[in-house]
Amino acid sequence: MRIGVVGAGGVGGYFGARLAAAGHDVGFLVRGAQLTALRTTGIEIHSPRGNLHLTDVRASDDPDELGAHDVVLFAVKAYAIDGALPALQPLLGADGFVVSLQNGGVAPAERVAAAVGVERTVGGAAYISCHLRAPGVLEHHSPLAGMEIGELGGxxxxxxxxxxxxxxxADIDAVAAPDIRTVLWQKLAFICGLAGATASSRHPIGEVRATxxxxxLLRGLVSEAAAVARADGAALADDFEDKTLGLLNRLDPxxxxxxxxxxxxxxxxxLDxxxxEIVRRADALGLDVPVTRTVYAVLEPFARAAAAPA
Ligand SMILES: NC(=O)C1=CN([C@@H]2O[C@H](COP(=O)(O)OP(=O)(O)OC[C@H]3O[C@@H](n4cnc5c(N)ncnc54)[C@H](OP(=O)(O)O)[C@@H]3O)[C@@H](O)[C@H]2O)C=CC1
Ligand SMILES: CC(C)(CO)C(=O)C(=O)O
Known part of the structure; x- marks a missing residue:
């Protein structure tokens, strides 16, 4: 398969490198220091599932140079979507499609679908903890390395x-999801709990959940996101909140x-x-999400400061 990867960070770099190691023709759309590293030293993964070092990597900052692909893994951060969307069309072959892998519920895939067409878009949730240690060098922190993907229409x-x-x-725990919208909402609700509580308190989950x-706080964040998800049509089970709280309570402290x-x-x-996303959708649906709104307000000045031009 010819597989394009937009953004070779934790998610795109890991999945793209594993697919390349399995023999697929993988092209990475990268820029700056990442491009230099991929072209000179290649891509290196330190992983409990086995280390990997690919030295012959197809990489460019020009989508036309990379050409057409059967599948394009779209793995930039959510705030970088708009800047990367124009690169998708030239990377897609005649029957090619994009797999959108951002956190953020259904919105990132919807933005991709608006740009390239829903018939060329597949929604995806990544289950991995992997981050760039240096250009071209990835640190995979746990054996978890999976994705759930599915058609946006179900x-x-x-x-x-x-x-x-x-x-x-290619040793990726990939699952075909018949209802990816619900999967994406479940993941967003889980992350709103984990990320909201740890980032706003500046403490790891073990400290947060001890009181x-x-x-x-965790239940408020998860329940509010779940309420918005259900109002949006996600088929969350009645015990979703309890199960998600159970999961948050079992995570490594x-x-x-x-x-x-x-x-x-x-x-x-x-954050946005x-x-x-929960606050915006809640406002549109007329739902009250006070805990999420508070966490958003606490973190928003940091988001604004980090995004501001230097
Ligand atoms: N990392 C993880 O373990 C997990 C991440 N996720 C989600 O996956 C998504 C990706 O996260 P992650 O891989 O960590 O992000 P990273 O920041 O590690 O990687 C994203 C990469 O995209 C590149 N990029 C951004 N814009 C462009 C562009 N226009 N053209 C080419 N490259 C571009 C960035 O490079 P540059 O420096 O040039 O901007 C960066 O290297 C996020 O939504 C995240 O929440 C989900 C599960 C786990
Ligand atoms: C929950 C986790 C670590 C899953 O890999 C994640 O996606 C995040 O922290 O943003």
Whole structure:
């Protein structure tokens, strides 16, 4: 398969490199220091699932040079979507499609669909903890390395089945989801809890959940996101909130979130696509989300400062 990857960070770099190692023709759309690294030293993964070093990597900052692909993994951060959308069309072959892998619920895939067409868009949720340590060098923090992908209109499709099979052959725990919208909402509700509580308190999940107040914070964030999800049509089970709280209570106590890490390092935050997304949708639906609104207000000045031009 010819597979394009837009953004070779934690998600795109990991999945793209594994697919390349399995024999697929993978082209990375990257820029700056990433482009230099991929062209000179290649891409290196340090992983509990096995280290990998690819030295012959097809990479460019020009989508026309990379050419057409069967599948394009779209793996920039949510705040970088608009800047990267124009690159998608030239990367797509005649029957090619994009797999949108951002956190942020259904909105990122909807933005991709608006740009390239819903018939060329597949929604995706990444389950991995992997980050760039240096240009071209990725640190994979746990054995988890999966994705769930599916048609935005629901149901199964040959293209999703085929790509997930190829991904599994490449040691990626890929699953075809018949209802990806619900999967994306579930993930957003989970992350709103984990990221909102750890980033706003500047403490790992173990510290947050140790108190009654912390438990209430987590439940408030998850329940509000779940209420918005259900109002949007997501088929969340009645015990979704309890199960998600159970999961948050079982996470490694030292676990934080990308939002926390980005905040701690003064990097641009995905806040607008997480809690901002819940607040916006709640307003449109006439729902009250006071806990999410408070966490959003606490973090928003940091998001604004990090995004401001130097
Ligand atoms: N990392 C993880 O473990 C997980 C991440 N996610 C989600 O996946 C998404 C991607 O996250 P992650 O991989 O961590 O992000 P990273 O920041 O590690 O990688 C994104 C990459 O995209 C590049 N990029 C941005 N805009 C462009 C562009 N126009 N053209 C080419 N490259 C571009 C950035 O490079 P540059 O420096 O040049 O801007 C960056 O290297 C996010 O929504 C995140 O929340 C989900 C699950 C787990
Ligand atoms: C929950 C996690 C770590 C999943 O990989 C994530 O996506 C994030 O922190 O943004």
């Amino acid at each position: 149901g199964s499709s040959a293209r999703v089945e085929e790509f997930t099979e190829r991904a599994r052959d 009654e107040a912390g438990q209430r 030292g676990m934080r979130s990308s939002l926390y890490e980005d905040l701690a390092h003064g990097r641009v935050l995905e 696509s997480l809690h901002g």
